[in-house]
Amino acid sequence: MNICVASFCKVQQLEKAEAVIIDGIRLGTLPDVVTYNTLVAAYCRFVDLDAGYLILNRMREAGIHPNVVTYNSLIAGASNHSLLSRCFDLFDEMIMLGIPPDVWSYNTLMHCFFKFKKYEEADKVFHDIIMSKLSPCSTTFNTMFNGLCKNGNANNALKLFRYYKQNGFVPQLITYNVLIDGLCKSGRLRAARWVLKELKESNLEPNASTYTTIMKYCFRSGQFDEGIEFFYEMKNKGYTYDAFSYCTVSSAFAKIGRLEEAHKCYELMIEKGIELDIVCYNILVNMYCIGGRLGEVYTLLYEIEQAGLKCDEYTHTTLIDGLCRAGNIDGALKHLRYMDTLGFDSNLVAYNCMVDRLCKAGYINKALKIFGTMDVRDSITYTSLVHNLCKERRFLTASKVLLACLNQGMKVFRSTQRVVVKGLRFAGLDSEARKLQSKIRLARILQ
Structure with a gap:
């Protein structure tokens, strides 16, 4: 019965899972704590936390006491639905009922703290596990490393990894993959390569995910040759590509x-x-x-x-870019107008591409005209236009576009801002340069 209930819960057919329990009771097979725990986890995941919590009433009516697995599922449900205060309430309720939390209770709570960017609290939970009678499992360490990496603290994650490895922690492949991904995202490709080297020297083997991660970030940082080397290394090891x-x-x-x-x-x-x-x-x-x-x-x-x-919008944007590259500006403009009729949520990327390509092709007035018709703009729109206007030495127009960008609360690269200010001064427009500088300082304070 429990296997059937779990199977239906996995495929989100909760009504059928409930029907199995009813049939089981009719046949004399009563549900136990495992049955109800399966329902709690499913309702928390696929409906909401309250629906999962209501199962506790059914358990009490059946004379079954919830256990640590029940509350771990509820805490995980609260975390998944971003209900931090409910996580605390459930944790306290579990202790009040005399149910001692296990390592998974702490792991879930730690994950929740990281999700809400409460690093100190997560670190406290981590040390509570170590200082208590509970022994941290590999998931505890992986949760800690992953949480630090995702919140921009890859350096601390790497330091902790080194420390605990020296003190007996045996990392798994997933640990190395988490660190490599975190270090790559923070721009520390060299450190990521060292971790990959350690992985190769251990008794573990990198998998397709390891290589794909580091390869992707090599390409993103412009290190194409190194990325391609990882590709061929992955190929030679016989890994299956997706x-x-x-x-x-x-x-x-x-x-x-x-x-x-x-x-x-x-x-x-x-x-x-x-x-x-x-x-x-x-x-x-x-x-x-x-x-x-x-x-x-x-x-x-x-x-x-x-x-x-x-x-999708990227298919059409790529074609517009290709037409511009080939010098077929009229064809690109025609396709942009056609794209407006297709009903996409946003054609911003296509418009940004068109503005930039028109500027580079020397049609800056046409670019300004399209810019004026855009309902939605982002920092890329403004930065591209300001940069190209400066190249054409049209600093006054560039300053007006930059001011419009700052008024919208968006950012333009500081180097581009400096070029506009210097250009205004070079053109003898000192008053305009001072006004722009004042606005830039105010925008930085507000940001």
């Missing part, structure tokens, strides 16, 4: 102009029987645009349609 890995590598090859190798990645992906999704097609569209093969792009759009997929 669509994300192939797309990441293909995109990297395309960015550095190695289009032939980019296409080979796609051919390999098709040979492996990996089904192309819209993300894969978007990268392929981008490769054709970079290579100036616009005729094949339209064939590809037809292929996307035949595959039952729908082009």
Whole structure:
């Protein structure tokens, strides 16, 4: 009965799970604490915390006492629904009922603190586990490392890792993967490589996730050759790639102009029987645009349609960018107007691309005209236009755009701000330069 209840709960068919319990009672098989704990976890996860908590009344009516697993599920449910105060209440209630918390109770509470960026409280929970009779498990350490990394404290995570490793902690593969990901996100690729080296020297083997993570961040930081080396190392070790890995590598090859190798990645992906999704097609569209093969792009759009997929805003934005690169500005503008009729939530990326490309092609007045028609703008819109106006030495217009950006509470790179101020002074517009500087200082204080 419990297996059936758990199976229905896993696939979110809670009514059928309840029906199984009713049938069980009719047949003389009474639910036990495991049955109800399964329901508590399912209701907390798929409905809400209150629905899970109501199961406790049914348990009492059946003469069954909740245990630590029951309350761990409730605390996890409160955490998942971002109810920090309820986590404390449930923890206190558990202790008042004489149910001693176990290591998983503390792990869940620690995860909740990290979720709400309460680092000191999370650290206190971590040390409470160590100072109590409970022994921290690998999940305790992984939760600590992951929480620190996700909240921008990868350095502290690495220090703690070194300390506890020297004091007997045996890291698992997931621990190394968490640290590598956190260090990469904080821009510490060198430290991430050292952790990868330690992993290779241990009795553990890096998996596809390890390589994909570090490879992705190598590409993002412009270290394409090193990223490609990790790709080939992963390939030589016989790891199975997923669509994300192939797309990441293909995109990297395309960015550095190695289009032939980019296409080979796609051919390999098709040979492996990996089904192309819209993300894969978007990268392929981008490769054709970079290579100036616009005729094949339209064939590809037809292929996307035949595959039952729908082009998204990035597909059309990539095509607009490709038309601009090829000098077909009128075609790009026409496609931008067509894109407005498709009903996307936002065409901001396409408009930003159009503004930037028009500026670079020397059509800055057209770019300003499109800028004026945009209902939604972001810091990229303003930064791109200000930067290009400065290149054209149109500092007064650039200062007006920059002021509009600051009034919207958005940020423009400080280097760009300095260029505008210096340009105004160079043009003899000292009064305008002082006004702009004053506005920039005020915006920094407010931010």
